[in-house]
Amino acid sequence: MSTALPLARDSRLVLASHNKGKLAEFSxxxxxxxxxxxxxxELGLPEPDETATTFSGNAELKALAAAKAANLPALSDDSGLCVAALDGAPGIYSARWAGPEKDFADAMQRIETGIGSGSRDAWFICVLCLAFPDGTAHCFEGRIDGTIAPTPRGNEGHGYDPVFIPAGETRTFAEMSDAEKNRISHRARAFETFRAACLN
Incomplete structure (x- = not known):
């Protein structure tokens, strides 16, 4: 996108999330x-149901709901792990695969069982969406390719990080420091596209 979007330096921006860790990260x-x-x-806004069938659709849905409810610009993200042997699953359902208890150990085992002898190729996608109260919205995508490790490794990160090995690396995301991961991650790549378009 060649022109900067109207996000002034003194803006208040709503992060369309109830996740305190995500708030700290984006801050x-x-x-x-x-x-x-x-x-x-913090604003007491309800979380909308994620009913879209794409990362960008869910990101836009969340950002627009927050922007209109707060009457402020809003930023959301939707992200997930896609596995080639599972036809791109869990994808937009990545969090739901872990269930209400957020049991990612079980979700990672489901992935391993599903892969079997198939391709271990995988990729993480993150879509950020900036929305305004007038209903306009702009999405920015980041992707990192890699492979699924046969067994989880590492204690850093969260979610599926222990089984994802980025291309060109031998370590999983969970074996990297936050700083190392954040330099190459799908969210970092999406944020850089957002930054270039909106913050210059």
């Missing part, structure tokens, strides 16, 4: 741009 990413980040949770 850090936006530090230095003069933007105050507040979460949908």
């Amino acid at each position: 850090t990413l936006l530090n230095g741009y003069g933007i105050t980040v507040i979460s949908a949770g």
